[in-house]
Amino acid sequence: MMALKNPSPVFPFRGTLFRLAITLFTGLTTGLAMSPAFALDLMQSYELALKNDPVYRSASKDYEAGMENNGIGRAAVLPKIAAQYNQSANRATQWGAQYTGGPQTSTNWSYPSNYSYVQLTQPIFSLEAFARWRQGVAQADFSQSKFIFNTQDLLIRVLQAYTDLLFSQDQLQFQVAERDAFFEQYKAAKKLNQGGEASITDMLEAEAAYQVADAKVVDAKDAVENARRKFVSIIGEPVEDITKVNKLSGNFRYLNMPTIRFEDWKDKALASNAELKAAANNMEIAKQEYRKNHAGHYPVVNLVGALTTQQSNTVTSINNTTNQSYLGVQVSLPIFSGGEINARSSQAYANYEKAQADYEVTKDKVVTELRKQFDLVVSGKQKVQALSTAQESATQLVKSMRKSVLAGERINVDVLLAEKGLFNTRRDLAQTKYNYLVAYLKLNQLGGSLEVDDFEKVAIYFKN
Known part of the structure; x- marks a missing residue:
């Protein structure tokens, strides 16, 4: 039978926080490289991502290139x-x-x-020139809408990667607590078996449960490493010591929403959603492409x-x-072009009808996702309240178990099992809080109103 080692404890995060004020559409920020003397908070992570995230840098250059379509289109009528x-x-x-009849000379x-x-x-x-002008304006508007979406998406990706890293640590703590409990059960079963009070089957079952729990700890450690790498790829700075990443503070307050009616959010989304605006701009681009080709008849x-x-x-x-x-x-x-103008016009009009259908698809997707995030924010408050109450009960149970052990009424295994339940509740509560904060940002993004101010409201939750 293989020897079993005593598992090592998991240490919680620690650190302090500071941040700088920044604007939504600015890519030029003061980069704050992570120093061992300071903790990394959510706001600082966003500032680093603004400077280093390759996805955002690509979106910035795509925006700069797209805005030149204004000048390109305007040049057609100048x-x-x-x-x-x-x-x-x-x-x-x-x-x-x-002279006539004279000799030939050169x-x-x-x-x-x-x-x-x-x-x-x-x-x-020139109908073609006018169509090129309008198309250039629509292409520039499309680039702007797309950039707004990518800028808002950066806020969500930073928060998602940040909370994924924290939750992976919470999950590791739970798995370690579970492994500890099964390890104590195995030791108790082994002792009872040696005293003739338990069968070999009981001891083997306890050992198997411990081995499975130990394997889950290995998976949880891998999940922590994967979450760390994903987080580092966004902020562009190494995070060797993840205990320097600020955790969620204990004082959790619910965020105020400008309206609690879904229909109000839906109206905002249909009017201001960046992805929906980009789809409308794309439809206008296709429309002007048709007019540009049809102008060949005039x-x-x-x-x-x-x-x-x-x-x-x-x-x-x-x-x-x-x-x-x-x-x-x-x-x-134009008199005759071999049918090319008709063919190009038909092709462009088919693409215009496709763009119209794509707009409807995007609208349905935005409204469906808006409803999902709205429900997550509303139900998130109820789940947080319920799990907070469950955590208080689990904490009291652990205290009672410890007193019972001192009184000789319980054994250490009972305490570990109670602690396992407490860690499980804490993990679920932390995940619910993370999901609530992410849903809040996504709801504002879908409503077309997400700005850095909203992100700063969420960043406060990660102050220590």
Whole structure:
């Protein structure tokens, strides 16, 4: 039979907290690298993520690139000025009779020539240019809506990774408490078996239960490491000592919501949700793409003006300089393109109808998720209250068990089993609190109103 080692205890988190005030759409913050002398709190984690999270940095650059669509689209309806200059060395041979019936002679010419012009083109009537302009505005709006969503998503991802790390520690504490209880049961069963008061089967069952619990501790340690790595990938700073991460404070107060009616939240979401706005912008982009292709059926009218200068343009104008200016209207009328315009228009319109359907899908998804998070916030308060009461009862039970052991009415195994139940309740209570805080941020994100102020309200819960 293999020897069983006494399990080691799990130490709780500890540390202090400080933070800086920041704005929602600023990516340039003062990076606070983690120092062994300070604890890492939730607000500081967000500040580090603003600077280091690769997903957010990618979203920032995507936003910068997308906003240039404003200028690209506007350029389609603005005047265009082009200039050109040509300098040439020419050699020419002229054949022919000098007079009727005369002999054929040839004349060689060698002369330089140059040609330059400046031309201005201004669209007067171009449905394609107008569609490009509107499409550029819609593309810039899409990039802005997408960036707002990604910025809000960063707040939630930081909180989720932070609480996942804390909960993995809570889970490890519970598994260690469970293993300790089974270890004491095994020792008691072994002692009773040696005294002839318990069968070998009882002892083997107790040993098997302990071994299973010990394996769960190994899994819990792996979960802690995975949660730590995920957290580090977001904040971009090493966290070697996870006891430096601030835990949830004991003073848990419920967050105030601007309204407790779901219909009010739904109206807010339909009007302000960033993901829904992005879907609407995408629909507008597809609509203008159709108009841009359909414009191929219509004429294009441009105002054209130019200044030209040419010297020695031909052999008949050697050493002559000609200056010319003109201003006029240029009309282009498509007649036949082999069916390409019709095909592209049909394709673009199908994509527009797809974008409309995608918008409805996004709206249904947002409303469904909004209802889920709303219910989690409302029911979360009730669950926290119930589990808080259960924790108080479990704490009193442990105290009673310890007194009974001193009085000889109970044994240490009973105390460990009571402590196991207490750890289980504490774990469930912590998870419920984490879920409540995450649901609060998600509810505000879905409602389109999530800002750093809301995140700061949650960050206060992790002050020590």
